Amino acid sequence: MRRCVSKVNFRMATLIGCQGCDMLVDLTAMPEGGRANCPRCGHFLARYRSDAVARALAYCISAAIALVIANCFAFLTMGAAGLQTTMTLPETAIMLYRYGMPDLAILVGGFILVLPALALTLIMAICVPLTLGYAAPWLVDSARVLYTLNEWSMVEVFLIGVIVSLVKLSQMAEVQLGYSFWAYVAFSVFFTLAVSTLDRFHCWQRIEAVQLS
Known part of the structure; x- marks a missing residue:
């Protein structure tokens, strides 16, 4: 009976349901x-790399460093009619709050800073135990929260919106990009690579293997 159950569990562990x-x-x-x-609808299911966890951890650490730099320096500087204004990345949300838009300020701050930082923390919380080969008690919950947050990640959307805004602002004022802007570009690239490298299906397989070992 135990042998039959183990065969069924192994069989189910290799099956994935298409989201399409x-x-x-x-x-x-x-x-x-x-x-x-x-094979039915062509929807992407999974990608396998034996070193995916190590790659995701490396991208995650790089993204964390870039995010810290992006919050420490000027994001952009605008000058017009002899006046010059310098804005940092956290001030994008703070200025919205000061202009009477607290709801939008919370959304902007949450989607461009808080949620990405939380996602990076969760990726580290998953990849470090899997790399070391021990079953941490937070693995399952961290993976569930991470793959839920991925649906709400808008880092690249914010970056595209900033680029479009800069094109329009450059026609009205002199715009200089700071170190924070380029650091956030690097963060967006590393963050996207970290999330895409940590494949959902094989991540759950690694978690199950660690817990059963």
Whole structure:
């Protein structure tokens, strides 16, 4: 009876449900660097790399360093009619609050600073135990929160919005980009790489393997 249950559990551990059409797909024989798509609707399912956890941790540390730098220096400097204004990244939300838009200030601060920082913390909380090979008690909860937060990550949306705004502002005032802007660009790249490298399906497989060992 135990042998039958173990075979069923192993079989279920290699199946993934397509988020596009709910088809169950067996990913047992995924090669190194392979990418799996749903055979029915073509929706992306998973990508396998044996060093994915180490890669994600490296990208995460790089993103954390870039985010700290982005919060410590000037984001941009605007000058017009002899007046010059320098703004830092946290001040993007603070200025919205001062101009009577607290709801928008909370959303901007949350989506560009708080949620990305929380996501980086969760990636580290997952990757460090998996790299060291021990079952930390927070692994399952951290993975659940992380893959929920990924749906609300808008780092690249904010960056695109800033670039569009800078193009319009450059026609009305002199705009100089600070170190913080380029640091946030680097953060966006490393953050996206960290999230995309830590594949959901294989991350859960690694968590299950660590807990059963």
